[in-house]
Every structure is written in C-alpha cells, then in structure tokens.
Amino acid sequence: xxxxxxxxxxxxxxxxxxxxxxxxxxxxxxxxxxxxxxxxxxxxxxxxxxxxxxxxxxxxxxxxxxxxxxxxxxxxxxxxxxxxxxxxxxxxxxxxxxxxxxxxxxxxxxxxxxxxxxxxxxxxxxxxxxxxxxxxxxxxxxxxxxxxxxxxxxxxxxxxxxxxxxxxxxxxxxxxxxxxxxxxxxxxxxxxxxxxxxxxxxxxxxxxxxxxxxxxxxxxxxxxxxxxxxxxxxxxxxxxxxxxxxxxxxxxxxxxxxxxxxxxxxxxxxxxxxxxxxxxxxxxxxxxxxxxxxxxxxxxxxxxxxxxxxxxxxxxxxxxxxxxxxxxxxxxxxxxxxxxxxxxxxxxxxxxxxxxxxxxxxxxxxxxxxxxxxxxxxxxxxxxxxxxxxxxxxxxxxxxxxxxxxxxxxxxxxxxxxxxxxxxxxxxxxxxxxxxxxxxxxxxxxxxxxxxxxxxxxxxxxxxxxxxxxxxxxxxxxxxxxxxxxxxxxxxxxxxxxxxxxxxxxxxxxxxxxxxxxxxxxxxxxxxxxxxxxxxxxxxxxxxxxxxxxxxxxxxxxxxxxxxxxxxxxxxxxxxxxxxxxxxxxxxxxxxxxxxxxxxxxxxxxxxxxxxxxxxxxxxxxxxxxxxxx
Amino acid sequence: xxxxxxxxxxxxxxxxxxxxxxxxxxxxxxxxxxxxxxxxxxxxxxxxxxxxxxxxxxxxxxxxxxxxxxxxxxxxxxxxxxxxxxxxxxxxxxxxxxxxxxxxxxxxxxxxxxxxxxxxxxxxxxxxxxxxxxxxxxxxxxxxxxxxxxxxxxxxxxxxxxxxxxxxxxxxxxxxxxxxxxxxxxxxxxxxxxxxxxxxxxxxxxxxxxxxxxxxxxxxxxxxxxxxxxxxxxxxxxxxxxxxxxxxxxxxxxxx
Ligand SMILES: Nc1ncnc2c1ncn2[C@@H]1O[C@H](COP(=O)(O)OP(=O)(O)OP(=O)(O)O)[C@@H](O)[C@H]1O
Ligand SMILES: [Mg+2]
Numbered sequence: 001x002x003x004x005x006x007x008x009x010x011x012x013x014x015x016x017x018x019x020x021x022x023x024x025x026x027x028x029x030x031x032x033x034x035x036x037x038x039x040x041x042x043x044x045x046x047x048x049x050x051x052x053x054x055x056x057x058x059x060x061x062x063x064x065x066x067x068x069x070x071x072x073x074x075x076x077x078x079x080x081x082x083x084x085x086x087x088x089x090x091x092x093x094x095x096x097x098x099x100x101x102x103x104x105x106x107x108x109x110x111x112x113x114x115x116x117x118x119x120x121x122x123x124x125x126x127x128x129x130x131x132x133x134x135x136x137x138x139x140x141x142x143x144x145x146x147x148x149x150x151x152x153x154x155x156x157x158x159x160x161x162x163x164x165x166x167x168x169x170x171x172x173x174x175x176x177x178x179x180x181x182x183x184x185x186x187x188x189x190x191x192x193x194x195x196x197x198x199x200x201x202x203x204x205x206x207x208x209x210x211x212x213x214x215x216x217x218x219x220x221x222x223x224x225x226x227x228x229x230x231x232x233x234x235x236x237x238x239x240x241x242x243x244x245x246x247x248x249x250x251x252x253x254x255x256x257x258x259x260x261x262x263x264x265x266x267x268x269x270x271x272x273x274x275x276x277x278x279x280x281x282x283x284x285x286x287x288x289x290x291x292x293x294x295x296x297x298x299x300x301x302x303x304x305x306x307x308x309x310x311x312x313x314x315x316x317x318x319x320x321x322x323x324x325x326x327x328x329x330x331x332x333x334x335x336x337x338x339x340x341x342x343x344x345x346x347x348x349x350x351x352x353x354x355x356x357x358x359x360x361x362x363x364x365x366x367x368x369x370x371x372x373x374x375x376x377x378x379x380x381x382x383x384x385x386x387x388x389x390x391x392x393x394x395x396x397x398x399x400x401x402x403x404x405x406x407x408x409x410x411x412x413x414x415x416x417x418x419x420x421x422x423x424x425x426x427x428x429x430x431x432x433x434x435x436x437x438x439x440x441x442x443x444x445x446x447x448x449x450x451x452x453x454x455x456x457x458x459x460x461x462x463x464x465x466x467x468x469x470x471x472x473x474x475x476x477x478x479x480x481x482x483x484x485x486x487x488x489x490x491x492x493x494x495x496x497x498x499x500x501x502x503x504x505x506x507x508x509x510x511x512x513x514x515x516x517x518x519x520x521x522x523x524x525x526x527x528x529x530x531x532x533x534x535x536x537x538x539x540x541x542x543x544x545x546x547x548x549x550x551x552x553x554x555x556x557x558x559x560x561x562x563x564x565x566x567x568x569x570x571x572x573x574x575x576x577x578x579x580x581x582x583x584x585x586x587x588x589x590x591x592x593x594x595x596x597x598x599x600x601x602x603x604x605x606x607x608x609x610x611x612x613x614x615x616x617x618x619x620x621x622x623x624x625x626x627x628x629x630x
Numbered sequence: 631x632x633x634x635x636x637x638x639x640x641x642x643x644x645x646x647x648x649x650x651x652x653x654x655x656x657x658x659x660x661x662x663x664x665x666x667x668x669x670x671x672x673x674x675x676x677x678x679x680x681x682x683x684x685x686x687x688x689x690x691x692x693x694x695x696x697x698x699x700x701x702x703x704x705x706x707x708x709x710x711x712x713x714x715x716x717x718x719x720x721x722x723x724x725x726x727x728x729x730x731x732x733x734x735x736x737x738x739x740x741x742x743x744x745x746x747x748x749x750x751x752x753x754x755x756x757x758x759x760x761x762x763x764x765x766x767x768x769x770x771x772x773x774x775x776x777x778x779x780x781x782x783x784x785x786x787x788x789x790x791x792x793x794x795x796x797x798x799x800x801x802x803x804x805x806x807x808x809x810x811x812x813x814x815x816x817x818x819x820x821x822x823x824x825x826x827x828x829x830x831x832x833x834x835x836x837x838x839x840x841x842x843x844x845x846x847x848x849x850x851x852x853x854x855x856x857x858x859x860x861x862x863x864x865x866x867x868x869x870x871x872x873x874x875x876x877x878x879x880x881x882x883x884x885x886x
Contacts, residue, residue: 312722314724501735510701513706
C-alpha cells in the first residue's frame with residue numbers, strides 16, 4: 001500500500017465525513033434540547049436527497065441544482081417542524097423507549113411514503129454545475145466536488161458555532177441544552193424553541209442528503225444506513241456536542257478509508273479483506289470509545305434515563321384460576337396437530353408464533369424487569385440461528401444438539417456484548433446494543449466461508465422425529481414452554497427481584513449490597529442464550545438462515561411485540577408475540593406498504609395504549625369489576 | 631471501641647470545599663447527630679462513608695477495617711445500612727418485599743434462581759415493618775406509599791441487613807413535627823437495644839437535642855463543634871453559624 005494512495009483515500013474520507021457530520025450535528029442539536037434521539041433522522045437525509053433530485057430536475061439549468069438543494073432543505077425543515085408539533089410534543093415526558101420507538105415509527109412511515117412517491121428504483125441525481133471536473137493530486141484524479149464537500153463540513157461547523165455563540169437563538173439553544181429549568185425560568189418560549197430546533201436539525205440532515213445527490217443514487221435503504229452511521233458518530237463524539245460530532249465524523253470516515261486503502265491483508269495466515277469490514281470497523285470504533293469514555297469523546301454524563309417500569313405494579317403469581325386456564329391453553333395447543341387435516345397451514349403459522357414467543361419473552365426479560373432497552377436482540381437470534389444451522393449442516397450434528405449449539409453460541413455472544421452493554425444505560429445502551437447487532441449482521445453477511453455470505457446457510461432440515469410439521473411444532477411448543485416457565489421462575493426468585501431492584505433504584509440496590517452490574521450482566525446473558533433457541537428453531541422451520549432474517553427489523557419487531565402485549569405484564573410478550581405474528585401473516589403480507597402499517601401500529605401503542613394489550617385488558621377488567629361491585 | 635472512624639476527610643467540587651479536613655468517630659450504642667446549615671457538606675460526608683463518592687483525601691474505617699474507596703455494595707456487606715436524603719426504595723415491590731430484598735442481599739442470596747423470593751425471610755421482614763409502624767402497609771406497593779411512609783420503609787430496609795452502623799441522611803424530611811420526634815425516638819431505642827452505631831442529620835434542633843448522645847456541627851465543610859447537646863448549643867461559633875444563616879437554633883428551619 002503506497003503512501004499517496006493512503007492520502008488519497010484520506011481526502012476522500014473527508015468528503016464522506018461532511019455529509020455524515022451534517023446528519024449527526026442535527027441529531028445532536030435535537031437531542032441536546034429535547035433529549036430525544038430521533039430515529040427518523042436518516043429519513044430526513046433520505047428525503048433531502050430525493051427532493052433535491054426532483055426539484056433540481058424541475059428547475060433545470062445551471063442554478064437548478066443549487067435551487068434544488070435549497071428547496072429540499074426548506075421543505076424538509078418544514079416537515080421537521082410539523083413532526084415536532086404533531087408528534088414529539090406528545091411524547092416529551094414519555095419513557096425513552098417510547099420516544100425511540102415513536103421516531104422509528106416515523107422512519108417506517110416516511111420510507112413507505114418515499115416508496116409511494118418515487119418508486120422502488122434507485123434514482124441518479126444531476127451533477128453539480130461547475131464542479132464536474134477533477135484535479136490531479138498525487139498522480140490521481142480527485143473530483144472537484146469531493147473537495148467542495150470536504151470543505152462544507154468545516155464551513156457548517158463554523159457556521160453552527162457562530163449561530164450558537166452569537167445569536168439570540170443560539171443562546172437560547174445553549175441555555176436549554178445546559179439547564180432546562182433555567183431556560184424555562186428565563187422565559188424562553190419552549191414550544192417555539194423546540195420546533196425551531198427540530199426544523200434546524202431536519203434541515204441539516206436534508207442538506208447532507210441533498211449535497212450527496214451528485215455522488216450517490218437516492219435509494220430506499222439510505223435512511224437506516226445513514227442513521228446507523230450518524231448514531232456511531234454522535235455516540236463517539238458525545239451526544240449534544242457539535243465539535244465532537246465533527247471530530248467523530250472525520251475519525252469514522254478515516255478509519256473506513258483506511259480499511260479500504262489497506263484492502264486485503266494477511267493476519268496470522270488468514271486472508272482478511274478489510275475493505276469489506278468497514279461496517280464492523282466503524283462499530284468497533286464506537287464500542288472502544290464507549291468503553292474508554294462512556295459519554296463519548298466530548299460528551300458529558302447524561303441524567304439518569306427515564307426507564308419504564310419503575311413504578312409498575314408488583315409481580316403476582318398467577319394463582320389457582322390462572323394456572324388452570326394456562327394448563328387448558330397448553331393442552332389445547334398440544335392437540336393442535338390433530339387439526340392439521342382441516343388447517344394444514346396451522347402448525348406452520350404456530351411455529352412462527354412460538355419462535356416469536358421465545359424471542360419476545362427473552363427480550364422482555366431484559367427490557368422489562370431488567371430495564372435495559374436492547375435495540376439489538378436480533379444479534380442473539382442470529383447467533384442461535386447460525387450456530388444451530390452451522391452445527392447441523394457443516395458438523396452433521398443431530399437436531400437437538402444443533403439447537404443446543406445455537407443456545408451456547410447466543411449465550412456466549414450475549415455474555416461478551418452484555419459485559420459492555422451493562423456499563424451504559426438509556427439511549428447509549430440502546431445504541432450500543434444496536435451496534436452489536438449490526439456487527440453480528442455484517443459478520444454473517446461477510447464471512448462467507450462460515451455463514452454462506454448473503455445467501456446464508458441452506459438445507460437446515462431437522463431429523464426425525466422433528467421432520468414433520470407436527471413434530472417440529474411440538475418441539476417448538478416444548479421449547480417455548482420451557483423458556484417461558486424458566487424465565488418466570490427466575491423472575492420470582494431472588495435473582496429476578498435483584499434484577500428489578502437494580503432497575504428500580506440502582507442507588508438503593510447497591511446500598512443494600514446488590515452487585516447491580518453483575519446481576520444485569522447475567523440477566524442479559526441468560527436472556528440472550530434463551531433467545532438463541534428462537535433462532536435455532538427458526539432456522540429449522542425455514543430450512544435456511546440468511547442475514548436478512550437477522551437485520552435491525554427483527555430487533556424492532558421484538559420491541560413492538562413486547563410493547564404491543566404490554567411491558568408491565570409477564571403475559572404481555574406472549575400475547576404480543578402471538579398478535580404481532582398473526583398481524584404480520586395476515587394484513588402485512590397483503591400490502592407493499594407494511595412498513596407504514598407497522599409504523600402506525602407503533603404510534604398507536606405509544607400514543608394511545610402505552611400499556612399494550614394486557615394493560616388495556618387490565619383497565620377493562622378493573623372497569624368491569626367496579627361496575628359489578630356497584 | 632468506635633465502629634466508624636473518619637480521619638481528615640476532604641472533598642472539593644470545583645472551587646467549593648464540600649468537606650475540609652473532617653474527623654470524628656461513632657461508638658457502638660451511640661447516636662450521633664451531624665448538623666449544619668444547607669450546603670454544609672453533610673450529605674457529602676454520608677456519601678463518602680458508604681462509598682458513594684471517593685474523598686480527595688482522608689480515610690474511613692469501619693469496625694477497624696479501612697474502607698476508603700470501596701464500592702457501596704461492599705461497604706453495605708460489612709454491615710452498613712443507610713437512608714438517603716431523597717428516599718430510595720424499590721418502587722415495583724411491596725413494602726414487605728422491599729425489606730425481604732434487602733435481607734436477601736445482605737445474606738448474599740441475590741443470585742438464587744429457584745426458590746421464590748417471597749419465601750425468603752418473610753416473617754423477619756414483617757416483624758421489622760411492625761417495628762417501624764408499618765405493619766398494616768406491608769402489602770402496599772412502595773410506589774403508592776405516602777412520602778412519610780416511604781421514609782419509614784427506607785429505615786426498615788436500612789435495618790434489614792442487621793447493620794452495625796446506621797447512616798441516616800435526614801430520615802424525617804417530609805414528616806410532620808410529631809412524627810419526626812417519634813421516628814428518632816424509635817431509632818434511639820434501636821441503637822440502645824442492638825448496640826448500633828448511628829449517624830444522622832436532622833434539621834429540627836428540638837429533635838436533635840432531645841435524642842442525640844452527641845452532636846457534631848459542620849459549616850462550609852469544616853467541623854466546628856463536637857460535644858454533648860448542651861455544650862454544642864452553648865457554643866458561640868455554632869450560634870453564629872446558625873444565626874448567620876438566618877435560622878434560629880431552637881426552631882424548625884423549614885428545610886424541605
Ligand atoms: N455533585 C456535586 N457537584 C458539585 N457540587 C456539589 C456536588 N455535591 C455537592 N456539592 C456542593 O457541595 C456542598 C455540600 O453539599 P452537601 O449536599 O453535602 O450539603 P448538605 O449539608 O447535605 O446540604 P443540605 O442540607 O442542603 O442537604 C454544597 O455547596 C454543594 O453545592
Ligand atoms: Mg444533604
């Protein structure tokens with residue numbers, strides 16, 4: 001690798017850093033003032049690039065390009081303001097988890113809106129007039145536009161600095177970021193300020209997108225890709241710090257550029273293609289920074305997270321009647337294969353549901369009683385699925401042994417990732433777990449020799465007696481029962497109490513002698529291991545496993561299941577998993593716009609039924625018994 | 631023999647000297663009151679003793695063992711119970727479960743995975759709740775208790791590990807005048823009966839002078855008096871500090 005090649009890639013990296021900085025700066029400003037991590041921020045970027053392309057085409061001519069950029073920024077800023085007024089105002093006081101989910105719902109809806117308006121094909125934007133050329137540098141041709149972009153980042157950084165330091169608006173933003181009560185006391189009109197800040201943040205993201213139209217095609221996958229990058233940058237730089245965002249953007253872009261420049265290197269006899277590992281590299285940077293400086297390079301400690309569940313009602317055993325009902329339900333489920341003649345599809349759907357039950361119950365264990373909002377539970381699902389599939393297809397393990405291998409793989413993964421994760425809380429924990437899941441995903445995607453790359457592993461069929469629909473169904477039913485009962489038992493045991501104690505009040509828990517960190521770590525690992533069973537069963541049910549099945553979407557599905565059922569109830573994840581799978585199988589399968597539907601569902605939960613189905617049922621029950629008592 | 635010995639503790643926050651070369655000790659069976667105006671450094675002192683924060687300088691011994699810099703949970707396991715200025719209990723548990731949890735933790739049973747927690751130490755927990763006057767509230771979720779009752783529950787939680795040292799940062803904050811006296815009287819009883827060493831802060835001087843064996847006074851991080859209630863009450867420097875801060879020695883000072 002030559003030095004000038006490295007330098008060339010480094011310059012290239014600076015151009016990429018600018019766009020990411022714009023997105024991350026917006027994310028950071030919004031977080032600083034409103035304490036909301038806006039998961040729809042990548043969507044603003046994506047809207048920026050689509051709108052700019054269309055507007056530039058509409059205006060035409062030499063100035064059309066720049067008019068398109070400005071137009072896109074203004075439209076998206078207005079959309080941002082609208083979002084703040086219509087959605088965010090309702091959830092400022094909600095637990096963090098609900099805020100994250102609500103903004104993610106928005107991202108889903110925007111994605112489908114873009115699909116509707118622009119169609120599924122990638123769209124190439126126009127080139128920037130006057131900047132189409134390239135200059136010779138170090139014997140290579142560096143596009144003029146990249147140099148321009150590399151300068152945009154610092155320019156915006158300085159502009160933002162001046163805005164924040166000199167203007168009244170900037171002073172208000174800083175006051176609100178430093179001390180919200182203080183700002184309120186100064187008579188700041190919070191509503192207007194928050195709306196303006198959201199518009200500014202959205203506009204910055206759109207600017208980042210719009211300027212990229214000359215460099216890359218607009219596509220529907222940009223929102224999540226950019227969001228992931230912006231997350232990493234904001235977390236590395238420190239939430240709320242704008243210079244931090246720039247430094248981190250450059251750092252991450254340069255690490256990526258370095259990976260590409262180095263290409264394939266040989267490490268201890270293994271050929272490693274670093275240029276394919278850029279995703280892993282960036283998340284590794286983030287993990288390292290978070291361990292060394294848990295608040296990011298320039299960040300400050302966050303106030304304690306508003307965790308849902310601190311005031312939830314105490315856990316109660318089911319009691320006799322509940323137990324009888326549960327037994328009846330299980331007996332009925334065990335008899336389901338008898339109905340296979342009439343409904344051949346029933347056991348197949350039921351296996352999906354049972355897999356979802358295991359997935360959601362294990363996630364609920366860490367996010368409900370554990371208070372750790374994992375946005376990356378798909379990682380353990382994936383480790384379980386790939387572990388089992390690899391053991392079955394490559395090592396020739398019998399089905400039960402392969403499932404056990406999946407559980408072990410997931411448990412080990414959760415033990416490693418959990419060690420880092422429990423050091424953080426709130427949004428940082430959410431982002432770190434998401435990052436770990438992305439690492440697992442990209443390893444599955446890129447380590448072709450073991451995982452089969454993008455195609456995944458095939459021919460993962462169970463052997464007798466699980467090789468019939470009924471056989472596999474009964475195995476899944478047994479597995480789900482064991483997982484549900486085991487986690488329930490643990491929750492009622494001292495360990496489960498210690499887990500809830502660590503969530504309710506870490507201060508009090510430590511003061512009575514509970515090792516909160518270790519309790520949470522082991523809880524995380526236990527849930528991860530059991531989640532591995534869901535992955536293994538999934539692989540055997542489908543006969544294959546591919547990276548697509550373990551993407552961010554699965555993590556989010558899990559969160560939706562738990563919240564749909566109700567996070568404060570032990571039955572919640574079970575009910576939620578069942579309902580969500582049915583919904584997915586019926587309604588969402590029928591439409592191209594299932595994302596928007598899912599988004600609407602999430603918004604309904606967050607805004608209207610924060611207790612989920614079980615919470616709603618409890619309210620109805622209370623109402624009915626009160627009526628009856630009268 | 632003193633249970634708690636504190637030697638030359640100092641802690642600064644930026645320019646503020648929250649604690650400045652503070653030394654004192656508490657003996658078994660002794661109820662020691664730590665008083666001082668707002669911002670004097672009382673909570674900082676508690677937080678250093680139970681390991682919540684590290685001192686810049688100085689040492690803490692508990693039962694003859696140096697504990698400076700140990701984590702709160704390790705200090706707790708040495709037999710230290712504490713309450714917080716803003717009460718901290720487990721909101722998703724009932725009152726009796728709170729006490730049971732503390733008993734489970736104190737006996738190192740937190741990692742039990744099988745036998746239900748409800749079957750651990752229930753009788754003992756109910757007795758302790760009875761002792762702090764919360765027998766009828768045992769099955770109430772902690773999140774639904776009135777603040778005065780939360781404070782009482784917190785005292786039971788702090789006592790659950792059968793501590794040798796009890797630290798109480800404003801145990802009566804948020805209680806009515808009558809309740810305050812009764813609670814400290816109860817603590818007085820427990821201290822004598824169990825030979826506890828107890829350190830507490832309290833803004834009502836009547837309560838302090840009626841029950842404490844000894845009083846120490848902090849002002850701006852410095853220990854300015856250490857002695858019997860009468861001696862401290864008569865101390866001109868103490869009077870100056872309290873008059874200077876606008877609160878009369880003998881009255882409630884309306885602290886939140
Ligand atoms: N985390 C902190 N950061 C900065 N300053 C602090 C911090 N904690 C305490 N201080 C300062 O240290 C000094 C002592 O505070 P401390 O809470 O110990 O006082 P106190 O005697 O308990 O007061 P009060 O009666 O109001 O509870 C105060 O000036 C306070 O502002
Ligand atoms: Mg205090």
